[in-house]
Amino acid sequence: MKTDSQVRIIAVACSALLISTSFSLADEGVSGGNDLSGMIEQEVSSFELSGYGPDGKREWQLKGESADISSDEVWLKSITANSYGENQDFTLEAASGIYDKKGKMIHLDDGVKAVTSDGTRIETTSCDWNSDTHQLHTPNEVAITTTGISTTGKGALIRPEDKSFSLKEDVIVKLEDGAVVITCDGSLELDYEKGIARFTENVCIDDESGQLIADKVDVVLDAHTKKMQQAVATGNVRVKDGKNWISAERAIYETETKKMTLTGRPRLIYYPSEEDKKKVR
Known part of the structure; x- marks a missing residue:
């Protein structure tokens, strides 16, 4: 697990004057810019969050049409996410979700669809995405379709990198x-x-x-x-x-x-x- 990766947040507030604010979050806390942890809550109309490795390469990206931001979590709607792995990439879509800033976990809900760069398709009602390991986990029923193989079952751990x-x-x-x-x-x-x-x-x-x-x-x-x-x-x-x-x-x-x-x-x-x-x- 990369402990020195950074997370950058770009949020656009919905008001008479659109405000663009950029934050850089390290694993140990917030560095630079405004102190996001001091905020109790903030509502924004569009949201983009990216994670970078120690080499400065972007490893994942999370976008939402609207968000509520608290000190520990970001609640998102109409989510599109991208994971950039060493072996393959994948795209996620969900109606809603929560980003846990401390645990680097992203919970996706209300219908989740994922497509990997090799064409594998994943569908489930909700799942947790670990942005560090690029793994997906769900206790629910899941359908996984890849070349020549169609699979359904319950309780999945999906490792797109492997x-x-x-x-x-x-x-x-x-x-x-x-x-x-x-x-x-x-x-x-x-x-x-x-x-x-x-x-x-x-x-x-x-x-x-x-x-x-x-x-x-x-x-x-x-x-x-x-x-x-x-x-x-x-x-x-x-x-x-x-x-x-x-x-x-x-x-x-x-x-x-x-x-x-x-x-x-x-x-x-x-x-x-x-x-x-x-x-x-």
Whole structure:
């Protein structure tokens, strides 16, 4: 975390005479210009706030159509924000939000939309944005769409710099335009740059070849197309083969060859058809 970054605020007051005031805030307090911490509250009609790194490079920018300023927080409406990272940038939009000047946290509310420079789209009702780490966090439901991957779930930590994210529960992932659907009751950790995903708790994979259920599944995706290349399932593995099920402790599924390798006491659970029952009689 950068401790010597600066925040610059430009506010325009709504009065008969428009007043432009500039502040420079350091982490340890206010330096230069007017002493903003001494103000109890100020209303402005437009607001722009930028954060700069120790090298003087702008790392983020926050704009709002109107704002209420107190000693510790800035309440904003009609927010547009930009984050400038080393690996990629992203833009945020929200109807309202609060900037915590001490904690460097920005809470966005009333419908949040984000788009990264690689085209990933994020939508949720509200989230917290850490301007130092460029990370987004929300306890709410979130929809994340990137090339070849559509994901929904609840409780997200999104790391645009690492091109990865995690979800806590109620996860649904659709690959290949919905041809492959993966769900789980537990968490998902997905690195879409490397093409690696880990699903936990009652994981279920559905595709045209059948269904796989397990306690944990690691999925390898093609780096470019994001199609599933391999799935490694462990713990209470069950594979549906037609009307029958095969159980095991571990399974490896290769999508290109459609080959399934099961280890750890594999067992076939056979459900005879009506014709098979007649033959037995």
